[in-house]
Amino acid sequence: MGAMVWVWVAVAVAGVVLLYGVVTYNRLVRVRNRVENAWSQIDVQLRRRYDLIPNLVETVRGYARHERDVFEAVTRARAAAQAASGVGPQGAAEGELSRALRQLLAVAENYPQLRANESFLALQEELTATESKIAFARQFYNDQVMALNTLIQSFPSTLVARLARFRPREFFEVEELPRGPVEVRF
Amino acid sequence: LYEQAARNRRRTALLVLSVLALAAGVGYLIGLVLGVGVMALAVALAVAALGSFSSYRFGDRLVLRAMRARPVSPEEEPRLHNVVEGVAIAAGLPKPAVYLVDEKAPNAFATGRDPEHASIVVTRGLLDLLNRVELEGVVAHEMAHIQGRDILLGTVVATLAGSAVLLSEFLLRWFWWGGRRRGDGRGEGAALLALVGLVVALLTPLFAAAIRAAVSREREYLADAAGALLTRYPPGLASALRKIAADHTPMRVANNATAHLWLNQPSRVPGEGLHWFERLFATHPPIRERIRRLEEM
Numbered sequence: 192m193g194a195m196v197w198v199w200v201a202v203a204v205a206g207v208v209l210l211y212g213v214v215t216y217n218r219l220v221r222v223r224n225r226v227e228n229a230w231s232q233i234d235v236q237l238r239r240r241y242d243l244i245p246n247l248v249e250t251v252r253g254y255a256r257h258e259r260d261v262f263e264a265v266t267r268a269r270a271a272a273q274a275a276s277g278v279g280p281q282g283a284a285e286g287e288l289s290r291a292l293r294q295l296l297a298v299a300e301n302y303p304q305l306r307a308n309e310s311f312l313a314l315q316e317e318l319t320a321t322e323s324k325i326a327f328a329r330q331f332y333n334d335q336v337m338a339l340n341t342l343i344q345s346f347p348s349t350l351v352a353r354l355a356r357f358r359p360r361e362f363f364e365v366e367e368l369p370r371g372p373v374e375v376r377f
Numbered sequence: 378l379y380e381q382a383a384r385n386r387r388r389t390a391l392l393v394l395s396v397l398a399l400a401a402g403v404g405y406l407i408g409l410v411l412g413v414g415v416m417a418l419a420v421a422l423a424v425a426a427l428g429s430f431s432s433y434r435f436g437d438r439l440v441l442r443a444m445r446a447r448p449v450s451p452e453e454e455p456r457l458h459n460v461v462e463g464v465a466i467a468a469g470l471p472k473p474a475v476y477l478v479d480e481k482a483p484n485a486f487a488t489g490r491d492p493e494h495a496s497i498v499v500t501r502g503l504l505d506l507l508n509r510v511e512l513e514g515v516v517a518h519e520m521a522h523i524q525g526r527d528i529l530l531g532t533v534v535a536t537l538a539g540s541a542v543l544l545s546e547f548l549l550r551w552f553w554w555g556g557r558r559r560g561d562g563r564g565e566g567a568a569l570l571a572l573v574g575l576v577v578a579l580l581t582p583l584f585a586a587a588i589r590a591a592v593s594r595e596r597e598y599l600a601d602a603a604g605a606l607l608t609r610y611p612p613g614l615a616s617a618l619r620k621i622a623a624d625h626t627p628m629r630v631a632n633n634a635t636a637h638l639w640l641n642q643p644s645r646v647p648g649e650g651l652h653w654f655e656r657l658f659a660t661h662p663p664i665r666e667r668i669r670r671l672e673e674m
Binding site: 225229232236313316317319320323324327328330331335 | 455456459460462463464466467468469509513609
């Protein structure tokens with residue numbers, strides 16, 4: 192009689208532990224998928240920016256032929272960013288590209304005819320929008336990474352995470368662009 | 378935010394249930410008066426159930442139509458579309474449909490039943506008045522309403538209140554003209570008309586109270602805060618609200634059934650402040666208080 196009770200208690204405890212394990216595992220998978228989805232959002236926006244750059248460079252070149260250094264810097268930074276892999280190096284390369292692009296736009300400021308050009312203005316709007324989308328996607332990605340890492344590192348979910356080999360992810364860090372009412376000026 | 382979403386779903390269910398109960402009660406009364414028994418109750422329940430279901434399923438389309446909103450393409454309004462898409466990415470939600478209302482008064486609202494079926498609507502005046510960062514603040518506020526499922530409750534309330542207003546106006550007119558044509562008529566008919574008159578008289582303040590109870594002012598503060606968290610830039614929305622507060626253009630499509638949906642309570646009369654009848658339906662906290670709270674973040 193007494194032995195039977197203990198067997199039942201053991202079965203109940205094992206059941207609870209197993210249930211917790213399953214629930215936590217599913218939660219880990221869900222959060223990890225969210226992180227991956229968030230990363231692909233960033234990727235989409237980064238690609239859009241790569242696609243915009245050749246057009247932008249061509250348009251500016253049409254008015255500012257002898258600013259060769261700036262064009263080369265942008266083209267080089269774009270190639271480096273496209274070739275980068277891994278969260279850390281990607282962030283560094285994208286920061287470099289952002290700096291080069293800002294320089295390109297600063298140069299464009301010196302050409303009034305260019306600033307009046309319809310297609311340049313449209314490209315500039317696209318670029319500004321894409322950069323703010325990159326920033327938003329990065330913010331969302333980092334929030335999801337934070338949630339995943341917290342889950343992986345805190346007790347007792349860390350036991351399940353270790354057993355199933357979940358690894359903490361890296362935050363996507365890019366040099367912060369100044370925020371505030373930076374408007375497209377006409 | 379998830380708690381808020383759950384609470385909004387609960388409130389919507391509660392609202393629908395009370396509408397059904399109200400319909401059952403009215404149906405039962407009519408059945409008693411006319412002597413047709415349970416028949417009237419069944420019909421009233423069926424009508425109310427159908428109405429509730431369609432306000433859940435098609436409420437957003439009704440609201441969009443009532444506001445004379447039209448969809449805009451990314452080619453027509455690239456800045457607006459870009460901002461909406463960006464803020465949707467920040468919230469981790471699919472991009473909502475984008476609509477425009479040709480009104481000079483700067484304002485915006487969101488509608489739909491869930492984040493997968495949501496729309497963001499802005500007025501022409503808003504686009505002309507705000508710069509990119511301010512527009513981002515406003516769109517983030519609306520996105521917060523979508524994320525917190527405020528839109529479901531807001532839309533159901535708008536359609537139900539809208540149909541109640543229509544119904545009471547219809548009954549009032551019928552009462553007025555029908556009563557005159559028939560003279561003082563027979564006793565039974567007169568009693569019925571008196572009952573209808575009473576219901577109409579009770580309905581308007583009742584619905585005002587219901588709308589105010591359903592959509593607490595707290596949720597505007599919540600959406601301001603959640604929106605600021607999305608853009609990580611509270612001054613954007615604060616500056617937008619300051620510009621909107623300074624603008625007193627009246628809005629033609631404003632009405633009391635849908636006032637609670639807007640970013641800032643619209644007014645049909647020109648000049649500062651609201652008409653007394655609009656104040657009866659006051660669903661928004663004072664805009665100055667909202668700006669103050671944003672500035673403290």
